[in-house]
Structures are given as structure tokens and as C-alpha cells.
Amino acid sequence: MSKLVYDFAEGHKDLKDLLGGKGANLAEMTRMGLPVPPGFIITTDACKVYLASGTQPAEMEAEVSEHLVALETAMGKTLGQSDDPLLVSVRSGAKFSMPGMMDTVLNIGLNDESVLGLAKQANNERFAFDSYRRLIQMFGKTVMGVEGELFEDALDHLKHGKGPAATDLDLDADDLHALVETYKEIVREHAGREFPQQPREQMDLAVRAVFDSWNADRAVLYRRQERIPSDLGTAVNICSMVFGNVSSDSGTGVAFTRDPASGAKGVYGDYLQNAQGEDVVAGIRNTLSLADLEGLDKKSYDELMAIMGQLEEHYRDLCDIEFTIERGKLWMLQTRVGKRTAGAAFRIATQLIDEGLIDEAEALQRVTGAQLAQLMFPAFEENATRERLATGMNASPGAAVGKVVFDSYTAVKWSRSGEKVILVRRETNPDDLNGMIAAEGILT
Structure with a gap:
């Protein structure tokens, strides 16, 4: 069987069939020298074997172990080690973007011991237990099949105890420690087993869950709606964690190189301080505009603006970007050619002609029949x-x-x-x- 696992440094953007869109673009940004956390990609071929047979190919397990050791060596720490743990994310990544339809688990490697090591290394107990409760919540829902509202209700109950307008930032380390115990009890009661404490078991189960999510009802419905073939499978991206929830000079955001609604040039996107993962689109707190980031962290803002320019010139199109800032250090977590309205598609295509990035023939191909139909909306x-x-x-x-x-x-x-x-x-x-x-x- 052909190679089933690729380091980010081994791929490129034209391998979407094999590495999925997210993985291929992470590899491309790595090749461009942009700040991407180290990681590796399990291919769509491995997913197809799993979906056909119900078991992961034996070669995949060996290759994953080999790449994990290489990642641990590069990072100078091992997955879930008790005193200074390497933590990873496990994220889906199909050839065609299916936002929110498949699964992601962050902070893999945390357990009852390593959370204490993370707290000590970061000198921030609140951050460590916030990260641990997030892992249990995502893992419990995605991997163990626990209803997500059970975790949300427990979190809301704790916040309400702080006041009617309290947010997650009003919870202190003791609150989050208690929430971890509540979450573990929810898993125990509703999954019928304990939350797994072995880091490698966490990672392997999360990979399997991402493969399974390809055939989740919502993913099947989305593919049918968007006319995406059902036999493509998904890649899995395993990436060393960077943390937007570690401090007030950290955060997470989404950005567009042009306005996807109008096509206008400018700074478009949202940023959320002291937050992680999907927080910025989940509505847990009011986000800041991307322009506000300039006043909070001009160095990261300027670097982000430069990278956005590089990416748009490289892809010759509007780019949609996900990023995290960890204690003032910018990290790129995803890029892709962004979706846009019909009006924006026309405007962007003509702008790119004027800028010499595409010619008229390519511009005509950039506007689809569906986008033309959008202009006829009521x-x-x-x-x-x-x-x-x-x-x-x-x-x-x-x-x-x-x-x-x-x-x-x-x-x-x-x-x-x-x-x-x-x-x-x-x-x-x-x-x-x-x-x-x-x-x-x-x-x-």
C-alpha cells in the first residue's frame, strides 16, 4: 500500500485528493515558510480503507507512530507527558470544504496528571483546567457519543452562579477544576465508561471518530446538498497545539483577504481574546473586529496583514484564514479559497484582472452559474x-x-x-x- 501519513513539510496544495483541503493547505503554508505548528496528515486513502473494512490499515498505525515520534522529537516533549505535555489537535479535512460538518478534538494528551504539568509550565492553573474541560467536552461528544447539551448545561449553570451576565472568563481555576469533575461524571453516566486517561488511546479514538464522521447524517446531507461525491473520504490532521486561551495577549480569529459579502478590499474578520478553537464562531462572547486587533497587538496584526497579502498573491484569489495568537506569537491554522456572494465574485474577479493576478479567461471561470442565480434572489x-x-x-x-x-x-x-x-x-x-x-x- 502507498504511503498513508505525510508530514506537513512533505505535502503541497495540489494534493487535496490525498491530503484533503485543510492538510494540503497547511502543507503549502509550511512550504511557504509561514508560522504553522508542526504536524502530520493521515491520508484519505487510509480513511477509504477504514470505511470499507471497518478497521484501520495496519500500515497506518506504524506510520502514525513514526510521525508522532518525529513530532515529539521536534517539540522536545512527548504526548501527554506528566510534567510538560505535548498536546495535539485531531481535525478532519476533506477535499472540499465542509465547514462544521465533521469532527475536531483539541487538547488531546491532557489527563489528570498532565493537566497539572501544563498548569506548572504555563504558570496558569486556570488555563490548564479550561483546556482539560474543553477536551472532555469535545471528546465526550465527538468520540463517546454524549449529548453535547449536557456539557453546555453544566457550563451555563456554573456561569449563572457568577451572575446573569457572566461569561466563561468569569470562571476561575477552582470553578474549572470542579467543571472537569462534573464533565467526567457526565461521561461516566452517559457513555457508560470513564474518560480515557491514556494520551495515545485518546488520539487513536479521535482519529477513528473523524473517519466515522464522514458518514454522519449531517455530513451526508451536506454533501448531497452541495453535490460532493460520497466516496472521497476525509484526511485527518494531527497538529501540535497552540493556545489562544492561555492569556489576555492570546486569542483566536478568522480573517478574509477581501470582504466575502461585497468583494471590497480591506480588513475583514473577527477576533476573540483568550479563546480557543470554535469560540470565535460559536457566539460565546462578542467578538472584536479584525481591525481592533491592531490596537491590542500591533506586531501580530502587522504580521497577519503581511501573511494575508502573501496568501492572496500565492493563491490568486480571496483567502479565508484561521489563526491563533499565543502570548503574542501568531500561528496560522488554516487557509482556503474563501466562499463569497455572487456580487463579490464579480467584483473580486475584475479586481484580480486589474491587479494582474488572473486574465479575463480565468475571471470568467471564477463566476459560477449558481452565483449568477444568486443575483436573482428576492x-x-x-x-x-x-x-x-x-x-x-x-x-x-x-x-x-x-x-x-x-x-x-x-x-x-x-x-x-x-x-x-x-x-x-x-x-x-x-x-x-x-x-x-x-x-x-x-x-x-
Whole structure:
């Protein structure tokens, strides 16, 4: 069998079939000399074997072990060691972007012993137990099949004890230590077994869960909706952790090299201080605009702006970027050619011609039939007299009218009976995909 595991330094952006979009682009950024945390990629070929046979290929386990040892050597620490643990993320990465449809687990390698070592090394007990509770929450839901709302309810209960407007930042080290114990009890009760303490077992089970997530209901539905072939499989990216939740001069963000709604040049994106992973899109706290980062950490901001320029010139297109800042050090965690509205597609294509990055023939190929159709979406009459009840940020083009519903089940049920509905949620998650497809519009 061909090679099943690639170091980030071994791949490039044209290997998306084998390394998935996320892995191929991490490899490309590594080749460009950008600040990417070290890691390796398990190929889509390994996933296909697993999905066909139900077992991981024997060659894969040996190659993963070999690459893990190399990663440990490069980082000067071993996975989950008690005094100074190497921690890793396990993230999906299919050839075509399927945002939120498949699984991710962060902070793998933490256990009851290594969390104390992390606290000592970082001189920050709160950060260590915050990272541990996140691992148990993600692992419990993704790998062990525990309902995610059980963890969210426990977290909300703890926050409410701090006051009606409390956020996660109001929880101290003792609170988070107690939350870890609560989370472990939730896993014990609802999964029927203990949260695993062996770091390698955590990693192996997470890899298997990512493979399995290729055939999760929401992923199958998304592929059908987006006409993505079902036989591609997903790669798995194993990456050394960098932490946006370690201090106030740390954080996580998403950025676009141009405005994906209008195509205008400028600084677009969101940043969340002292946060990790999906926090920036999950709505746990109000985010800052990317422009606000300049006032908080000009060095990281300037470096990010330079990298965004490099990436757009390299990919010759609008780029969507995920990044983390750990104690003032910028790290790139993902890039891809970004989605955009139809109007933005036209505008960006003409801008790139003017900038000499693409020619007219390629510009015509950049605008799809679906984007042309978007320009025909219904819209409210600009000059019509109406009472505005609320304002917000639009995430997609067009206007929509319907009856308000507050859960995906009702949205699907009413839609099937011929009612037009607007799905209203505090925040959406991948489990809402059925309702989102059924609804005329979504308000969060």
C-alpha cells in the first residue's frame, strides 16, 4: 500500500485528493515558510480503507507512530507527558470544504496528571483546567457519543452562579477544576465508561471518530446538498497545539483577504481574546473586529496583514484564514479559497484582472452559474417605507419572509406542510442543518 501519513513539510496544495483541503493547505503554508505548528496528515486513502473494512490499515498505525515520534522529537516533549505535555489537535479535512460538518478534538494528551504539568509550565492553573474541560467536552461528544447539551448545561449553570451576565472568563481555576469533575461524571453516566486517561488511546479514538464522521447524517446531507461525491473520504490532521486561551495577549480569529459579502478590499474578520478553537464562531462572547486587533497587538496584526497579502498573491484569489495568537506569537491554522456572494465574485474577479493576478479567461471561470442565480434572489425594495425592528450582520444575500420557529424539528415539519419559516436560534450548530435547509431564512 502507498504511503498513508505525510508530514506537513512533505505535502503541497495540489494534493487535496490525498491530503484533503485543510492538510494540503497547511502543507503549502509550511512550504511557504509561514508560522504553522508542526504536524502530520493521515491520508484519505487510509480513511477509504477504514470505511470499507471497518478497521484501520495496519500500515497506518506504524506510520502514525513514526510521525508522532518525529513530532515529539521536534517539540522536545512527548504526548501527554506528566510534567510538560505535548498536546495535539485531531481535525478532519476533506477535499472540499465542509465547514462544521465533521469532527475536531483539541487538547488531546491532557489527563489528570498532565493537566497539572501544563498548569506548572504555563504558570496558569486556570488555563490548564479550561483546556482539560474543553477536551472532555469535545471528546465526550465527538468520540463517546454524549449529548453535547449536557456539557453546555453544566457550563451555563456554573456561569449563572457568577451572575446573569457572566461569561466563561468569569470562571476561575477552582470553578474549572470542579467543571472537569462534573464533565467526567457526565461521561461516566452517559457513555457508560470513564474518560480515557491514556494520551495515545485518546488520539487513536479521535482519529477513528473523524473517519466515522464522514458518514454522519449531517455530513451526508451536506454533501448531497452541495453535490460532493460520497466516496472521497476525509484526511485527518494531527497538529501540535497552540493556545489562544492561555492569556489576555492570546486569542483566536478568522480573517478574509477581501470582504466575502461585497468583494471590497480591506480588513475583514473577527477576533476573540483568550479563546480557543470554535469560540470565535460559536457566539460565546462578542467578538472584536479584525481591525481592533491592531490596537491590542500591533506586531501580530502587522504580521497577519503581511501573511494575508502573501496568501492572496500565492493563491490568486480571496483567502479565508484561521489563526491563533499565543502570548503574542501568531500561528496560522488554516487557509482556503474563501466562499463569497455572487456580487463579490464579480467584483473580486475584475479586481484580480486589474491587479494582474488572473486574465479575463480565468475571471470568467471564477463566476459560477449558481452565483449568477444568486443575483436573482428576492430583495426588499430599497426605498420602501417600513418599520425596522432590528438590525444585524447579513451572512448571505437576499430577503426572506416566513413564520418564526425556534428549533430545527419545527422548521422541517412546518416546511413540509407548505409553510414558509424563519429559523431563529441563539446560535446554530451542525445539528441544525436540516432546519437550516428547510427555512427561508435564519436569524441568530
